[in-house]
Each structure stands twice: as structure tokens, then as C-alpha cells.
Amino acid sequence: MSEKILCLITANTEGSLDKATLECLGLASKLKSDGSAELVVGCIGKEPAEGISNCGADKYLVVSGEAFEASRYSTDIVAAQALLESAGSTVVIAPSSSRIQRFISGLAARANGAVDTHVTGIDTEDGRLTATRWFYRQRIESKISRKEVRPWIMSVESGCAAAIELGDSVSWEAISDLEIATNTTVKTIEATSGGDQTIRPDSDLLFVAGAGWTKKQADNSVKADKAAALILDFINRRKASLGSSKSMVDLGSEGQAVLPFLTHLHQIGQTGATPRHLKGLATCCHGEEPHAVGWRFIKERRAINMDANCGWAHGKADVLYVADAFEVMEKVNEKL
Amino acid sequence: MPNVYHIVVCGSIVPDPLQTLEPVESPAGPSLKNEMMLPAVLDPWASHALYEAAELVKKCPGSKVWLVSVAPKAKLQQVMMNIAQKVPFELVAVEGASSGFMEAAGTANALATAIDGIADLDKSRLLLFGGWESASRGAGAVMQMLGEKLHVTEQFQGVDVLEVGDDDQFLIKERIEGGSYQVNETSGCPVLLGWATGNLPEPKNNPQVGMLNMRTVMPALQRATKADITTGDVDYKSVSLPKQKRETRVEKNMSADAIADEIVTWLNE
Numbered sequence A: 001m002s003e004k005i006l007c008l009i010t011a012n013t014e015g016s017l018d019k020a021t022l023e024c025l026g027l028a029s030k031l032k033s034d035g036s037a038e039l040v041v042g043c044i045g046k047e048p049a050e051g052i053s054n055c056g057a058d059k060y061l062v063v064s065g066e067a068f069e070a071s072r073y074s075t076d077i078v079a080a081q082a083l084l085e086s087a088g089s090t091v092v093i094a095p096s097s098s099r100i101q102r103f104i105s106g107l108a109a110r111a112n113g114a115v116d117t118h119v120t121g122i123d124t125e126d127g128r129l130t131a132t133r134w135f136y137r138q139r140i141e142s143k144i145s146r147k148e149v150r151p152w153i154m155s156v157e158s159g160c161a162a163a164i165e166l167g168d169s170v171s172w173e174a175i176s177d178l179e180i181a182t183n184t185t186v187k188t189i190e191a192t193s194g195g196d197q198t199i200r201p202d203s204d205l206l207f208v209a210g211a212g213w214t215k216k217q218a219d220n221s222v223k224a225d226k227a228a229a230l231i232l233d234f235i236n237r238r239k240a241s242l243g244s245s246k247s248m249v250d251l252g253s254e255g256q257a258v259l260p261f262l263t264h265l266h267q268i269g270q271t272g273a274t275p276r277h278l279k280g281l282a283t284c285c286h287g288e289e290p291h292a293v294g295w296r297f298i299k300e301r302r303a304i305n306m307d308a309n310c311g312w313a314h315g316k317a318d319v320l321y322v323a324d325a326f327e328v329m330e331k332v333n334e335k336l
Numbered sequence B: 001m002p003n004v005y006h007i008v009v010c011g012s013i014v015p016d017p018l019q020t021l022e023p024v025e026s027p028a029g030p031s032l033k034n035e036m037m038l039p040a041v042l043d044p045w046a047s048h049a050l051y052e053a054a055e056l057v058k059k060c061p062g063s064k065v066w067l068v069s070v071a072p073k074a075k076l077q078q079v080m081m082n083i084a085q086k087v088p089f090e091l092v093a094v095e096g097a098s099s100g101f102m103e104a105a106g107t108a109n110a111l112a113t114a115i116d117g118i119a120d121l122d123k124s125r126l127l128l129f130g131g132w133e134s135a136s137r138g139a140g141a142v143m144q145m146l147g148e149k150l151h152v153t154e155q156f157q158g159v160d161v162l163e164v165g166d167d168d169q170f171l172i173k174e175r176i177e178g179g180s181y182q183v184n185e186t187s188g189c190p191v192l193l194g195w196a197t198g199n200l201p202e203p204k205n206n207p208q209v210g211m212l213n214m215r216t217v218m219p220a221l222q223r224a225t226k227a228d229i230t231t232g233d234v235d236y237k238s239v240s241l242p243k244q245k246r247e248t249r250v251e252k253n254m255s256a257d258a259i260a261d262e263i264v265t266w267l268n269e
């Protein structure tokens, strides 16, 4: 079956496109060269300033204007529906950004289609599209196809395709006069952890601080202040992204010693994030399965733990250093 | 303030995350080995939604919480033995598969029918709550689809904060990239919130709340209607556990200095 593809993207208020969007365009372009009938790029927000001619689309549609610059369900879904109807596509692919994730399944409901989110790969096999995705929070992997329901709408994780190289600018056809109704105003974007940006999705390194950092140590003392200083020093020197375990971020709501810069947003795992970084270093974290599922897309993994039998030892890390993380991280910071 | 809200929390059950999962083939599509035997919990992000709902009721007297759940009845009953002790709610149960391999649209339809059937629900006071993703399908699809079916177009996902002001003014913080929040203001009901973790600890078990809830939980389970939840038109080409078990090198006798050297070299590669 030859599919007509809509690559659905969003541009920020400056009209620039992020890495995940350029990767999604790269994937769409590949599917087109694999034999899809048509490729339309549909953009919500603003006409992109960047030249994306290299994706080789047949048509470029945009819904812009002040109301569509905000990332908001009630307006984004109207824009997306208009783009889909105008393109007449059978397959929609879009980057898994928070903005797209907020409405993409609603779009499927509106268009009487089907949806798969957090897709990690799309291929063409025997002329049909197949998609790879995970179930049970990164614990079971599956390759699927959809027999007949169209449009088949998918959001694709970043890091799964090569980005297109920027090229010439393209001519965008505007879709206008859309009817919108919204009760929502986007007020602001707020950093969560007291000013310091500690979650850095684009870093090559994830540094996980587990609950051990605030537990009683061999000398019977709790060294939360020292832990906080060592951790912040490390992630700022190395520009690493900070993650944590559920036990650690829960301590705060239970009124125990906490590291002031850790929030639920730092949590990695089953009920936390599944970030993508090339390397990961876990410290004072046991490496239990509900935590480790959040490491699914971390390629190189090392851990420092006092317990030689912790979860990391059982095939979850490449190297486990059985040692005191306070001592090791102090030395690491000196050497960085 | 105080306004009266009718809060519907949608949440199903999932295998306890500490259990080992193994996919198997079944006539109804992929499923988990011994699925009916695996201990289950209320879907974690949906539980946060439930606790936040209960907290809101405390602040807005006269408000009420319904927990609507599509799940196999016997398993749901087991999970209720624990959850019913946490916070007050009225259960609306629908008997149907809760497996992650089932199609989201089917679950959304079943929930919409169940919610439409709640006799004393005033949709003009509706706050529709759920988890922003499940721990089974992990797609974040059901709530949005349900919102569309119930014509709720003020939708928010990854919510950690809801502040209710006078005259149905809501301040809502949603998780976005890079550990930041998008802060929104919206006015009027209905509103849909897909909760992330929120800010409340898990409530302690309270046997009195349990007894009160169980009076409605058991009849709700008996009344549960059946919904035909299927894999839809998904053609599962393969379903497998990830192969990448690593050969872990365990270093027990290295000095802190030597470890630091090795780590720094690795970080600089």
C-alpha cells in the first residue's frame, strides 16, 4: 500500500525548528524515497525560518498567527485537523515533543484514525509501513503494522532517525480563517529547580543520584549537604543532565533529608522519564527494575554502589564500581 | 470559592512494576505470561490523579470523586481492597481487558459510555482526571480520545499543579522539555487533566475510608457492564523482551582514585 504522508511539525515563536523536528523530517524524507506516494509537511505555529528543501516534500502547508503560536490543545488540534484534511494523508508522523504529545491522540479521535505514540522507528516492509514501539514502559518491544485504519498517526521519539541538513527555503502555503475557541492562556514557562537548569536533554551524559546519597553512611552520619555540593559540582562541570530515583525524589514529600534541587521531574524510570543520552552514570542508586527501565535508551552505563550485588551488577550496567560514591565523586570532580 | 466539582478519575490496573513480565501469544493477541496471576496495582499516574482529586474535594466541599475503571473484575476487586482505603470515591467499573496491547480507542469508548451513564454527574461541573500515560500501553492516548468523545477541548497533559481560584479559574502547570513547566490559565468546566506525579505523598491506609468505599465498591463491581476491548486493527509482527542484557564488569577492589581516573577517561571519550 502506498501511503500519503503528512509530516506534522511545530515551530517556535522565532520560527526555528529543533533537532527532533529535523530528525522527523529526515524520517519522512526516507519514507518518501522508500516509495510512499506523497509527502506533505504541515507546520503549526509560525512559518519556519529555516530552509528545509532537503526533505523533498511535495507540498508545505502552514497554520500560523498569534493564536497558533501558543502550545495549547484547543488551538493546536484545530490546526492539526486542518492540515490533515488539506493534505488528505493516510499516515501522519510527528516528533514526540510535549506540544505534539498533548494533542496527537485527540487528533486521531477527531480523524477517526489510529494512533501510536513514542514510536522508535518506522520502516517499509513488503510495501507496508511498520513501526517499532514499546509497551509496559520500555519493558516489552514490539513491531507493529496497521491493517486498515487510516489515518495512522504516529509520534516519533528523537534519536531514531538522521536529521535533514538545512537547505533552501521552501514556499509555504498558508491555511487561514480557522475557527477556534479556547478558554486557555499560556502564561509563562517556568524552570522547576530553583533557577539552576539541571535537566539537560541534549547532554551526552545522564548522572543519576539515588537515595543512598542521603542515607546514613558507614560512620553513622547523614551527609546531605556534602552530597548536594558534590553532585551539583559534577553536573555543572561536566554539563551532565541530572536524574534521580523515585525513592530519592519521594523523600521530600515524606519530610526527610533531601537535595533541594531534586524534583519529581528528575525521576527516571517506570513512573519517571526515559531520557536519551549516550552515557549514564548511576550513583548511590540500587538499579531496581522500575528504575532501570528508564535507562532503556542509554547506551553506555556505569554505576557506583557499595553493594556488589545491587541491580546494576545483574546485566543492567556495563561496569559496576563497588565503592563509596562520596570518595569517588570527590576525586572525579578534582580531575575534571 | 468554594466551587463544587464533579471529578471523574479514569484509571485502570497494571502489573506491579516489580514483577517480571514475559510476553506470550494468545487468541486475543499478545498478552503477558500468567497475566491474571500477576499482582496488580492501580496505574501509578492515575493514582496520583485520584489523590489530587480527593485533595481538591477537601478544598471544595460538596464536590465528589468517581473512579472509572475498565479492567478484569476479579483483579480490580483485589486492587480496590487497597485503594479503597486511601481516599473516598465512588467506583464505576467496566469489565474489559486492561492489557497494554489493547487498542486505546476501545478503552476510550468504554470509558465514555460509562461516564455518560453516571446518573448524578453534572458535566457542566466536570473535571476529567487521569494519568498522562499508563504503565501498560504507555502512550498517553486514552484520555485525549475520551476528551474528544465527551467534547472536552481544554486538555492538559503532564500536570503537576492545579490551583483552583474563584469562578472556575484554574492555574495548571504542565511538564514540558528540559524539566520546565508551562504555566496555563483556563476558565470554566469541563477541563481534562492528564496528571504526572502531582505533589502529594501516597495517602496512608485508612480503614474507615475503606469501609465507607467498600459499601459502593462491591455493588459497582457486581453491576459492571462488559466492554469488548480488543487489539483493534493492529497487526503485531513481533513482541519481545529486549535482548540487551549486559556483561557487567564488577570492580570490587579498585581505589577511589583509580576509579575516578577510569571514569574521567570514559567521560572524555
Ligand SMILES: Cc1cc2nc3c(=O)[nH]c(=O)nc-3n(C[C@H](O)[C@H](O)[C@H](O)COP(=O)(O)OP(=O)(O)OC[C@H]3O[C@@H](n4cnc5c(N)ncnc54)[C@H](O)[C@@H]3O)c2cc1C
Binding pocket: A209, A210, A211, A212, A213, A215, A217, A244, A245, A246, A247, A248, A267, A268, A269, A270, A271, A272, A283, A284, A285, A286, A287, A288, A289, A290, A291, A292, A304, A305, A306, A307, A310, A323, A324, A325, A326, B017, B018, B041, B044
Ligand atoms: C509503582 C512503582 C513505580 C516505581 N517507579 C519508579 C521509577 O519510576 N523510578 C525509580 O527510580 N523507582 C521506581 N520505583 C521504586 C523502585 O522499585 C526502587 O524502590 C527505587 O528505584 C530505589 O531507589 P534507590 O535505588 O535510589 O534507593 P535505595 O533502594 O534505597 O538504594 C540506595 C542505594 O545506595 C547505595 N549507597 C548508599 N550509600 C552509598 C555510598 N556512599 N556510595 C555508593 N552507594 C551507596 C546502597 O548500596 C543502595 O544500593 C517504583 C516502585 C513502584 C512500586
